[in-house]
Amino acid sequence: MSTVAGLQVDVRQDGPIPLAAAFSCAPGEVLALVGPSGSGKSTILRSIAGTYRPQHGKVSVNGETWLATADGVCLPPHRRAVGMVFQSYALFPHMTAIGNVMAAMGHAPAKEREARARSVLDLVHLAGLEHRRPAELSGGQQQRVAVARALAREPKLLLLDEPFSAVDKATRQRLYREIAVLRRGLNMPVVLVTHDLDEAIMLADRMAVLHRGRTLQTGTPAEVTTRPVSAEVARLVDLRNIFDGRIARYDAQSGRMIIAWAGLEIEAAARADVRTGQAITWVIPDGFVVLHRRDRPSRGEHENPVPGIIEAILPIGQSAHLTLRPNHHPDLPIHYSVPLHVARRNGLEPGVAASVSLLADGIHIMPAPGTAPEDA
Amino acid sequence: MDWTALLLSLRLALLTVLALLPIGILVGRVLAYRQFRGKGLVEALVALPLVLPPTVLGYYLLVAFGAASPIGQIWQTVFGSQLVFTFEGLLVASVIFNLPFAIQPMQRGFETIPADVREAAACCGMSPLEALAKVELPLAWPGILTAMVLSFAHTLGEFGIVLMVGGSIPGETRTIAIAIYDRVQAFDDAAAGQMSSLLLAISLSTIALTYAFSRRIGRRLG
Numbered sequence: 001m002s003t004v005a006g007l008q009v010d011v012r013q014d015g016p017i018p019l020a021a022a023f024s025c026a027p028g029e030v031l032a033l034v035g036p037s038g039s040g041k042s043t044i045l046r047s048i049a050g051t052y053r054p055q056h057g058k059v060s061v062n063g064e065t066w067l068a069t070a071d072g073v074c075l076p077p078h079r080r081a082v083g084m085v086f087q088s089y090a091l092f093p094h095m096t097a098i099g100n101v102m103a104a105m106g107h108a109p110a111k112e113r114e115a116r117a118r119s120v121l122d123l124v125h126l127a128g129l130e131h132r133r134p135a136e137l138s139g140g141q142q143q144r145v146a147v148a149r150a151l152a153r154e155p156k157l158l159l160l161d162e163p164f165s166a167v168d169k170a171t172r173q174r175l176y177r178e179i180a181v182l183r184r185g186l187n188m189p190v191v192l193v194t195h196d197l198d199e200a201i202m203l204a205d206r207m208a209v210l211h212r213g214r215t216l217q218t219g220t221p222a223e224v225t226t227r228p229v230s231a232e233v234a235r236l237v238d239l240r241n242i243f244d245g246r247i248a249r250y251d252a253q254s255g256r257m258i259i260a261w262a263g264l265e266i267e268a269a270a271r272a273d274v275r276t277g278q279a280i281t282w283v284i285p286d287g288f289v290v291l292h293r294r295d296r297p298s299r300g301e302h303e304n305p306v307p308g309i310i311e312a313i314l315p316i317g318q319s320a321h322l323t324l325r326p327n328h329h330p331d332l333p334i335h336y337s338v339p340l341h342v343a344r345r346n347g348l349e350p351g352v353a354a355s356v357s358l359l360a361d362g363i364h365i366m367p368a369p370g371t372a373p374e375d376a
Numbered sequence: 377m378d379w380t381a382l383l384l385s386l387r388l389a390l391l392t393v394l395a396l397l398p399i400g401i402l403v404g405r406v407l408a409y410r411q412f413r414g415k416g417l418v419e420a421l422v423a424l425p426l427v428l429p430p431t432v433l434g435y436y437l438l439v440a441f442g443a444a445s446p447i448g449q450i451w452q453t454v455f456g457s458q459l460v461f462t463f464e465g466l467l468v469a470s471v472i473f474n475l476p477f478a479i480q481p482m483q484r485g486f487e488t489i490p491a492d493v494r495e496a497a498a499c500c501g502m503s504p505l506e507a508l509a510k511v512e513l514p515l516a517w518p519g520i521l522t523a524m525v526l527s528f529a530h531t532l533g534e535f536g537i538v539l540m541v542g543g544s545i546p547g548e549t550r551t552i553a554i555a556i557y558d559r560v561q562a563f564d565d566a567a568a569g570q571m572s573s574l575l576l577a578i579s580l581s582t583i584a585l586t587y588a589f590s591r592r593i594g595r596r597l598g
Contacts, residue, residue: 051495077498078507090496094514103510104500153501 004063007157007189011047011057019043019054019213025189025206027062032192032204032221035236040213041193042087045159048191049084050077061156061189083150087162089142091134097121097145098130104152120148123182140171147182158190164199176202197238201225209233227364231281234366240335241284244368247276256360262329266304268363279368288362289336292355294346304358306334310350315340322348324356334358377570380547381555388463388551389531392470393524396478399471400523404482405512409494422480425473434540437469441541466542466549473537477526485519486512518590525586529579 006026013019021044025031033041046052048059050066053074059067066075083104091100101117108116121130124144134142143163150158163179164172180203183190194200200207201221208218209228216236217229228234234242248260250270257274259266259282266282274280292305308326311333315321320343324334336356338348348354407419425433441459442448451459459465489512497507513520535553542549544558552571559568 046495049495049499051498077495078501078503081501082499084496084499086492086496088490088492090490090492092493092496092511092515103497103502106501106506149496149500153499 004060006062007048007191008058008060009044009048011044011054011059013055013057017043017213019047019057021208021210021213021215023208023215023218025191027189028183028187029206030183030190030192030204032194032200032207033210034194034197034200034207035210037195039210041195041210042161043213044210045084045161045191045193048157049082049159050075050080064156081153081156083153083155083158085143085146085150085158085160085163087165089134089146089166091142091145091149093134096131096133097126097137097141097148100134100145101148101152104149107154117148117152120152121145123151124148125178138171139167140175143167143175144178147179151186155188157188158186160190160192162193162195164194164196179203197225209236211236226285226362228283228366230366230369231283234281234283239283239285241286241289243282243332245280245282247274247278247280247365249276257365259363259365262332264306264326264328266358266363267360268365269361271365274365274367281366281368282363283366284358284363286336288359289334290357290359291336291338291342291346291348292357293342302357303360304363305355306358307353307355308334310348310352310354312350313343313348315343320348322354324354377567377574378550378552378555378559381550381552382571382574384463384547384550385532385552388466388470389528391467392474392531393478393528395467395471396474396527397520397524399475400478400482401513401520404479404519404523405486405508407479407483408486423476426476430473430534430536431540433473434469434537437472437537437541441465441468460541461543461545461549463542463548466538466551469537469541470531470534473534474527474530477530478523481519481523481526482516483519485516485523488519489515521586521590525582529582532575532579 006024006029008024010022011019017040019040021040023031033044035041043052047054047057047067054069056069057067058065058069065073066080067073092103095103098114098117098121101120102113105113105116118127118130121127124147126141126144126148129137129141134145137145146163164175167175176199192200192204204221206218207221207224209216209224211232217224217233224233225237225239228237228239231242243261245259245261245266248258248265250257251267254267255270256267257270259268259280261282268282306324306326308324310322311325312323313320318340319337320340321335321337322343324336326332326334334356403422407415438460439445440447441451443452443458448459455464457464459468493511493515494507497511502510533553535557538549538551538554544550544554550558552575556568556571556575559571
């Protein structure tokens, strides 16, 4: 038996819900499982909690095996010390807030339960509402009861299944801050399932991108969202500027690689595992596309300039999302955003000519599938 | 007024409800949560007494319980008495013809509990038995209560099957429903009227109480 601290998961099956997911989560770490609806996130979470049994798999927490299909080990959920917050909270409607919390305290001496439940409710700022039933609590308060109930079991692992999806935006922002504070005091692995990328970036130390039950990439939010391992991951983390190209040459002087992209040469940070002539996919996050400002020209404009025509402008909140059709190849639109006032001051509107720079440091090169050097 | 028949009916109804309570919880819960082959057939069998004429069901029970049948013989060996035309036989028949009235409302009751609430009970560390006692039964309670009242009221009123399996032996198998029929046959309209109105009052008040009670539970669960 291994004695690794934290959570180790490896679940596999061909159907009915295909799974091929492997990841770990250290004590005190928040790992986000991110993916579109139907990507198997919740099924993986339920496999960890024990309410779903995958055909093949291993789940262990702090060296204790909860599931090992090869050895015929599968602990029932009530014997896995797990705290679970359900998407719909799944509070017991016939019990008060404190009743819900005490329901998870079967392990504690009966005399201590009430005092402990009160202190857990204090922790989630619910003091004074102990005797309300779930139907008498707001969505945000119900979510806090659910968190308190999950923690009341003194779990070795906390699982959060889309815990913020059922509350309004203002409440969600407040709950994010509370969870961020709360987690600092928890020395257990926390697995958060979400389809909201921003939520994952905000709350998680690491994230695992899932598609059709497979973990495609695991890394810090910054890594995954700026250095995806494949075009598939790039699309799943909402990167829109994904292009095909070829490595034209390596420029020893600048230490950069030159990508041939639809007749244009683009400089990018070098990568050791691609060679000249190889077909690649490259990606640039919105934030590395810089508008050439008419009111304030800068030296950065020499870096990968791409002139084009603005096709669409979509104001969202205080920023404007722009689509630029490059002059050299209008079928390869570039997406980027600027603050709304910048868009106004520069007279950006559909049909207007504009130029952008693609910052070389932001360009990430990925070998196209099946084109690794050894395959060539 | 045939007080013996009334007491016998009440005793039969009460014992039927007590016997059906565990059966209904067990079968209703399995039908609500489990998917298995032949589930449709089981549900059809459970519902059968609803559509079968009481005399048909009574006839089959009479044959099945008779001294010539295996069930009748086993009963004879174990208890030393026959099953037909006895209170015990009447009780067994009553449990069988009340199966749909007990199982279906309980099944609906268990079905109203969301799957994640049941999973939450397990994730709170409750064993399946604890989860049943602390979460499932309290939440399925309106369905269970309805099932008990329906079975009780239906037993009081059943006529055809009782007559087929039990006959009309005073103090043994003559229920109030049979006694009413008996009085009408004897042109004793006064007694028949008295007993009928009493039965009406009992049935109406039981059902009214249940409705009021389940509405209160509904409000509590919001």
